[in-house]
Structures are given as C-alpha cells and as structure tokens.
Amino acid sequence: MPTLNRSALALACLLLVSIFCVALYATLGVPKPLAAWKWMDIVSEGGTSVMSALWVLLILAGRPGGRVTWLLAGGLAAIMLGTWADCMDEFFIVPKDQYWDNWLEALTPIGMLTLTVGLYFWREEQFSLNEHMQKRERLFRDHRSFDRVTQLANADYLRRQIRLEQKRHPQQEAALLLLDINHFHLVNREHGAREGDRLLQAITHLLLLNLRPQDLVCRYAGDRFAILLPDTAAAAAGETAAHLQRVVALLAHHTREGARIEVSARAVCAQAGSSPESLLAELNAALEATPPLRMPAARFA
Amino acid sequence: MNLAYYQAGTRFIPARHQAALLLEYAHSQELDSDALLRGTHLFERDMLATDTRISPADYLRLLANLKAALNAADTSFMLGQLLLPGHYGNLSHALLQAGSLRQALDILITYQAALSPLLAPHLAMHGDTAVLYWTDSCIASGQRAFVVEMMMAAVAGMTRWLAGERLPWQFRFNRTRPSHIEQYAVHLGSALRFDDYLDAMSLPAAWLDKPWPRGSAMAVSAALAAVPEAERCRSLLATLYDYLLERVRVAPTLEQVSAAFGISAATFKRHLAAHGTHFQAELDQVRAHVTLQLIHTHGYGNEQIAAWLGFHDANNFRRSFKRWTGLTPSVLREKLSQPGT
Numbered sequence: 001m002p003t004l005n006r007s008a009l010a011l012a013c014l015l016l017v018s019i020f021c022v023a024l025y026a027t028l029g030v031p032k033p034l035a036a037w038k039w040m041d042i043v044s045e046g047g048t049s050v051m052s053a054l055w056v057l058l059i060l061a062g063r064p065g066g067r068v069t070w071l072l073a074g075g076l077a078a079i080m081l082g083t084w085a086d087c088m089d090e091f092f093i094v095p096k097d098q099y100w101d102n103w104l105e106a107l108t109p110i111g112m113l114t115l116t117v118g119l120y121f122w123r124e125e126q127f128s129l130n131e132h133m134q135k136r137e138r139l140f141r142d143h144r145s146f147d148r149v150t151q152l153a154n155a156d157y158l159r160r161q162i163r164l165e166q167k168r169h170p171q172q173e174a175a176l177l178l179l180d181i182n183h184f185h186l187v188n189r190e191h192g193a194r195e196g197d198r199l200l201q202a203i204t205h206l207l208l209l210n211l212r213p214q215d216l217v218c219r220y221a222g223d224r225f226a227i228l229l230p231d232t233a234a235a236a237a238g239e240t241a242a243h244l245q246r247v248v249a250l251l252a253h254h255t256r257e258g259a260r261i262e263v264s265a266r267a268v269c270a271q272a273g274s275s276p277e278s279l280l281a282e283l284n285a286a287l288e289a290t291p292p293l294r295m296p297a298a299r300f301a
Numbered sequence: 302m303n304l305a306y307y308q309a310g311t312r313f314i315p316a317r318h319q320a321a322l323l324l325e326y327a328h329s330q331e332l333d334s335d336a337l338l339r340g341t342h343l344f345e346r347d348m349l350a351t352d353t354r355i356s357p358a359d360y361l362r363l364l365a366n367l368k369a370a371l372n373a374a375d376t377s378f379m380l381g382q383l384l385l386p387g388h389y390g391n392l393s394h395a396l397l398q399a400g401s402l403r404q405a406l407d408i409l410i411t412y413q414a415a416l417s418p419l420l421a422p423h424l425a426m427h428g429d430t431a432v433l434y435w436t437d438s439c440i441a442s443g444q445r446a447f448v449v450e451m452m453m454a455a456v457a458g459m460t461r462w463l464a465g466e467r468l469p470w471q472f473r474f475n476r477t478r479p480s481h482i483e484q485y486a487v488h489l490g491s492a493l494r495f496d497d498y499l500d501a502m503s504l505p506a507a508w509l510d511k512p513w514p515r516g517s518a519m520a521v522s523a524a525l526a527a528v529p530e531a532e533r534c535r536s537l538l539a540t541l542y543d544y545l546l547e548r549v550r551v552a553p554t555l556e557q558v559s560a561a562f563g564i565s566a567a568t569f570k571r572h573l574a575a576h577g578t579h580f581q582a583e584l585d586q587v588r589a590h591v592t593l594q595l596i597h598t599h600g601y602g603n604e605q606i607a608a609w610l611g612f613h614d615a616n617n618f619r620r621s622f623k624r625w626t627g628l629t630p631s632v633l634r635e636k637l638s639q640p641g642t
Contacts, residue, residue: 148330148373155483180487188382189462193329221375222487277482284486291467 007061014053014077018084021104028100029092038090045087052080068125071118078111135208138216138228139164147219149197150204158218158226159276165230166272175237177227177269178283179207179244182292184223187261195255196223199263202253210247211240224287226280234271241267266290305531306540306562307414309358309439309576314418316343316353322383323363324348327370336370337363357418357439357536361448368447374481377447378488381454386463389415392532395524400516402460402468403509406433408525409456413438414534420452421539425590427597431509434501436586438536439576446476449500454488456502465514470504473497498589498626498633538576538583545587550611552588555580589625596634603630 056076063069085104094101136152138161145157153161165174181203188196200223207217207225220226227244229237248265255261268286272279307313314320324345327337334345341362347353355363368376386396392412399405410422420435433456440448453472461467471492472485478495479485485493535543544558553561558580559569573579588610595601595609607618623629628636 154374156480185382185458185462193326193379193383197329220487221481221483222378224483224487280483280486281491285491288491 006065007057010056010060010073010077011053014056014080017081018049021081021084021088025088025092025094025101028098029088029094031092032090042087042090045083045090049080049083049087052076052083056080068118068121071114071121075111075113075115075118078107078114080111082106082108082111134213135211135215135217138214150200150219152204152217152219152225154218155220155226155280158216158220158228159280161216161218161228162272162276162279165228169230172231173233174272175229175232175234175240175269176272176279176283177229177237177241177244177267178220178280178287179225179227179241179248179265179267180287181223181248182264182266191255191259191261195261198256199253199261202251203248203263203265206247206251207244210244220280228272229269234269237269237271241269264292266292305534306537307357307418307534308537308572310356312354312356312359313414314355314357314360315351316348316355317351318387318389318415319360319384319418320355320363321348322387323367323380326380326383327367330371332367332370337366339366341366360418361439361441361444364447364451365441365444368444374484375488377450378454378484381451381488382458384451385409385416385455385459387416391524391527392416395521395528396459397463398515398517398520398524399463399513400518400521401510401513402464404516404521405460405463405513406456406509408521412528412532413536413539415532417452417455418536419448421536421542422452422456423542425594426506427503427594429506430503430597431506432499432501432503434499434590436539436542437576437578438538442577446474446479449474449476450485453500453502457489463513463515464511468504468508470502473499473501473503475500498593498628537572538578541573541583542587545584546591549587549591550609552584552611585621585625589622592622592630593633596630596637606630 053076056073059069059073059076063072082105085101085107089101089105137157142153142157145153147154162174162176181199184196184199187199200219203225204217204219207227211217211227212229214230216228216230218226218228227240229240232240245265245267248263251263253261253263266287268283268290270279270283270286274282320343324334324337327334338344341355341359343353343355343359364380367380386393392408392415395408396405396416399408406422406424409416410424413421417438419439421438423434423436425432425434435449435452437445457468457470460470467490469492470490471494472489473494475497476495482493534540540562541558544561545553555569556566559566562569564572570580573583591610592606595606599605601609603615603619607613607615610618612618612621619629622633626633
C-alpha cells in the first residue's frame with residue numbers, strides 16, 4: 001500500500017533528522033552535568049516531540065496526498081524538530097556565540113503557522129465534502145454508522161436521528177418512509193451477491209437524486225431503505241413514496257454481464273410521532289402486509 | 302440404529318463446500334483471503350481441491366474470522382442465503398427439486414452432516430404447528446447466536462425461493478433481543494420472539510405438504526440415490542439427542558448409552574466434555590423439549606407430564622423442569638399464551 005510506504009519513509013526521515021540533531025548538539029555543545037537536568041522540561045519537550053512525530057505518521061497514513069495533507073504533516077514535522085531541539089538544550093550547553101540552535105528552535109512557531117494554514121484549507125475541503133454527504137447524514141457524524149456497500153448510514157444512526165428530530169422540532173410533523181426492493185433475494189440468487197450490491201448502490205444514487213437536501217436516506221438492512229423526511233405532512237410523504245416507487249420502476253439496471261434486471265419497489269410511510277422502535281416495527285409490519293406480486297414462473301427457470 | 306457420528310475435530314467436510322462459499326463471500330466483500338484463513342491450517346489453493354476436508358471446528362474458526370474481519374451486522378444473514386441449497390452436488394440438486402417443504406426439511410435433517418454440520422435441525426409437531434428447532438452440534442458458546450442466525454436465514458431464504466413465496470415462519474430465539482433487530486426484521490420477518498427456551502422456527506403444519514413449483518419426485522430420488530450412505534451420519538450430540546428422544550420415557554443412564562455407542566463410559570464422558578457439555582445436560586434438554594411438545598400438543602398438566610416422563614410425582618417434575626429451563630411449567634404456559642412480539 002502506497003500510504004504505508006509513505007509513512008515508513010516519513011518515519012525514517014524523522015528518525016534520521018532527530019539522530020542528526022543529537023549528533024549536532026553532542027559535537028558542538030558541552031554536556032550538562034546530571035544534577036543540572038530538569039526532568040519536567042525533558043519529559044514535556046521530549047513528549048511533545050514524540051507525539052508530534054506520531055501525528056505526522058497518522059496524518060500520512062490516514063489521508064490521501066495533496067496540499068492539505070502536506071501542510072498538516074509538514075507543520076507537525078517542524079513542530080517535532082523544534083521541540084526536539086528544545087529537548088536537546090536540556091542536555092547540552094551550546095556556546096553563546098553560536099546561533100544555529102536558535103534557528104532550530106524557531107522551527108516550532110514556523111510549524112505552528114504551517115499547521116494553522118493547513119487546518120484552514122482542511123476546513124474548506126470539509127465544506128466541499130459535506131456537500132457530497134448531504135442527504136446521507138444530518139447534524140452529526142458517526143463514521144461507525146456507515147454501511148460499506150452503499151455509504152449510507154445504518155439503522156442505528158436512523159433511530160438516533162428520529163429521536164433527535166422529535167426533540168428538536170416537537171411541533172413539526174416529520175415522516176418516515178420505508179422502501180423495499182421487490183424480489184431482491186432473486187438478484188442475489190441468480191446473479192450473485194456482488195450484483196446485488198451493485199443494484200443497491202444504483203438504488204442509493206437514485207434515491208439521493210430524488211430527495212430534498214434536508215432529507216436523510218439510510219440503509220435500514222438488506223434491501224430495505226429508510227428515509228426521514230423532516231417537516232413533511234402525511235399527504236406529501238405519500239406522494240414522495242409514490243414518486244420513489246415510480247423512479248425505481250423506471251430504472252434500467254444492467255448487470256456487469258449486460259443482463260437487464262427488472263426492478264420494482266414497495267414503499268410505506270408514517271408520521272414520525274412515536275418512538276423509533278415502535279414506528280419501525282409498525283412500518284415493517286405494513287411492508288409485510290403488502291407482499292409483492294408473485295414472480296412469473298419464468299424467473300424460476 | 303445407525304450410530305456413525307462425527308465430532309468437532311473430525312475432518313469430513315469437503316473444503317469446496319461451505320468453506321469455498323465463505324471464501325467467495327469474503328472476496329465479494331473485498332476481504333483478503335488471509336483474514337479469512339487466519340489460524341486454520343488451510344490455504345486458498347486447498348479450498349477448491351477435491352480432497353481437502355475440514356472439521357466443524359475449522360468451519361467455526363472460519364466463521365469467527367469472517368465475522369470479525371467484516372464487522373457487519375448482516376454477515377450471518379448474507380451467508381445464510383448462500384448456504385442453502387448451496388453447491389454440494391447431489392444434495393443441492395435434491396433440495397432444488399424438493400416437492401414440498403416437508404421433503405426439503407427431511408433432506409436437511411437426514412443429511413445434517415453435509416448441510417448443517419454445526420447445528421442439528423429437528424422437526425417436531427406441536428399440535429397443528431410444525432416446529433423446526435435447532436440444537437448444538439459443535440459450537441463454541443460465543444458463536445451460537447451467529448450460527449443460529451445464519452442457519453435460520455438459510456432455511457427461511459431457501460424455502461422462500463423454492464416455494465416462490467414468503468412462508469409464514471415465526472421465529473423464536475434462545476437469546477436476548479439483539480441490537481441489530483433490523484437485520485432480523487428484513488431477512489426473517491416481523492414474527493420474532495426473544496428470550497425463549499428454544500431456537501426454533503415454526504409455521505402451520507398445512508404448509509409442509511403444499512406442492513412447490515419446481516418439485517420433481519423422480520429428480521429427488523435420483524439425486525439422493527447418488528449420495529453416499531456415509532453422508533447420512535449426524536454429529537455426536539445430534540445422534541445422542543435422537544437416541545435419548547426415542548427412549549426419553551425410560552431415561553437411559555450414561556452407562557447404557559455409552560454401551561450402545563460402543564465405547565466406554567469414560568471415553569463417552571470425555572467426548573461430551575470436548576463439546577462443552579455433559580450427559581445429564583443433554584438428557585435434561587431432551588426432556589425439556591418433550592415437555593414443551595406435550596404441553597403444546599396435548600395440553601398436558603404437570604401430573605400427566607410427570608407420569609409420562611416417569612417422575613414420582615408432579616412436584617418432583619416441576620422442580621426438575623425449573624432446573625432444566627429456569628422456568629416453572631406454569632410460568633412457561635403463561636409465556637406461551639402471550640402473543641409473540
């Protein structure tokens with residue numbers, strides 16, 4: 001993996017420079033007697049340096065390359081070297097007529113400046129990513145809640161969102177909609193789980209394209225999607241349900257091998273007045289009460 | 302009676318059966334095969350070789366690896382969809398052509414070793430209700446819930462596919478209500494009950510004999526005729542269960558049973574301990590299951606059940622039942638009369 005190599009390379013560089021720094025102090029400076037060592041300073045400066053090095057590695061391992069990544073990592077690396085030089089100061093006395101150690105220590109504020117610029121651009125980057133996440137999340141983020149296949153939030157996130165919506169806008173009517181793909185299990189049986197996942201991804205895009213910015217789409221479980229519609233009356237929710245069923249039925253989905261899959265969906269909705277658990281139980285029961293039409297026998301061959 | 306049985310460490314499951322399905326699923330989820338095979342003696346190239354055999358313990362290890370690596374609430378349910386009818390040669394052909402639910406379940410139970418090596422299915426009639434319940438064959442305690450989800454999803458998925466419609470299964474689980482209840486709701490349906498004594502799925506008995514659209518009696522018997530007799534064996538615990546169920550009224554002793562199994566009592570004890578259980582626990586389980594059946598089918602009171610099972614008196618039975626299940630018979634009757642949620 002390239003990110004791992006990048007981290008390994010950075011770790012090697014940081015180690016080399018730190019060792020070089022120690023050597024520099026050891027050759028040009030005079031060692032302090034053990035009695036003059038200030039342990040608190042050594043621990044806090046050395047600790048800051050080690051932590052900064054760890055942050056550099058985490059940033060490089062966790063982020064794709066690019067301007068923001070380099071600014072953050074570069075800033076932290078400079079802070080690491082600056083504090084490391086500071087720490088060396090505790091062990092060696094550098095003659096007053098030499099200035100190189102001051103330059104080394106000046107790396108700390110320069111690093112902080114670079115890090116700040118990096119954070120500013122990171123914030124801008126975040127705004128554009130938020131736009132991408134619209135309708136997939138609302139108000140708070142929890143990365144553990146995202147489904148790997150569809151990149152939608154899961155049922156747990158949905159339940160928390162329903163509760164939050166009820167708490168934030170007790171006067172407003174919100175609606176919850178469940179949408180279930182008809183005969184989805186046959187897609188898995190006939191074309192494999194990979195094709196099933198591709199169909200779920202297609203449906204996800206379709207739903208995202210057909211909803212308002214304030215709506216939230218979650219993958220409830222399996223082939224069942226849940227959509228939270230804030231500030232929506234029953235009639236409007238019913239229209240949305242009908243509309244989503246129409247667009248799903250119009251989807252011309254093809255497998256990777258080019259086979260056309262007929263898709264249709266059932267949707268039910270209710271006003272989100274009760275607890276998320278009872279609301280979802282009620283909607284699940286409503287979906288089960290309206291089973292899809294039996295597949296024509298030809299599908300079985 | 303046929304007393305050929307397998308144990309948790311017996312290597313008899315062809316790797317290209319269940320293990321290959323797990324590998325295929327891991328690949329479809331973009332999971333490295335190393336993560337799946339970690340801690341087993343297996344390599345990816347072995348999986349498709351015809352002569353590689355794995356033990357139930359290996360199979361459990363693969364499942365545990367997959368569960369940990371994917372860390373998704375739907376893993377057991379998705380695997381279940383793949384496992385039945387599966388790709389097990391003639392047995393899968395027989396299942397695909399089964400004429401009715403009864404025939405499919407009959408194949409599943411008879412060929413448990415090949416189709417469900419970790420969990421033994423049993424079919425019982427509780428009055429007008431057909432109950433398919435599952436007992437341990439070779440399960441580590443922490444993995445039971447996962448395997449139960451997997452096998453129930455497998456049977457529910459297969460019967461839904463072959464019947465051409467969703468069957469009205471009602472599910473009961475010997476576990477507390479899970480946090481991922483939505484997976485149960487979507488993959489199994491809303492008729493769920495937790496904190497139950499059994500892991501069971503039931504439906505009205507009339508569904509057992511409703512003909513299935515793809516059924517072909519001739520194809521089934523041809524396919525089954527080609528299945529080696531050796532594949533009819535069951536697990537040690539399932540064999541013991543069946544043996545005790547037949548003789549539950551006389552409550553055989555450990556010595557009698559080990560003699561019937563053709564091994565010494567000490568060896569038999571050791572085998573059971575290796576499966577995390579002991580003789581009395583297995584006997585109590587059978588007696589508890591029979592009690593449930595008697596209550597459901599005949600509405601027996603404590604007196605009648607005590608007499609049927611050979612207890613001295615109803616009090617004695619009541620105390621024993623509490624020890625087996627944690628509930629007195631009257632509390633259990635009360636629970637049974639409540640509608641499932």
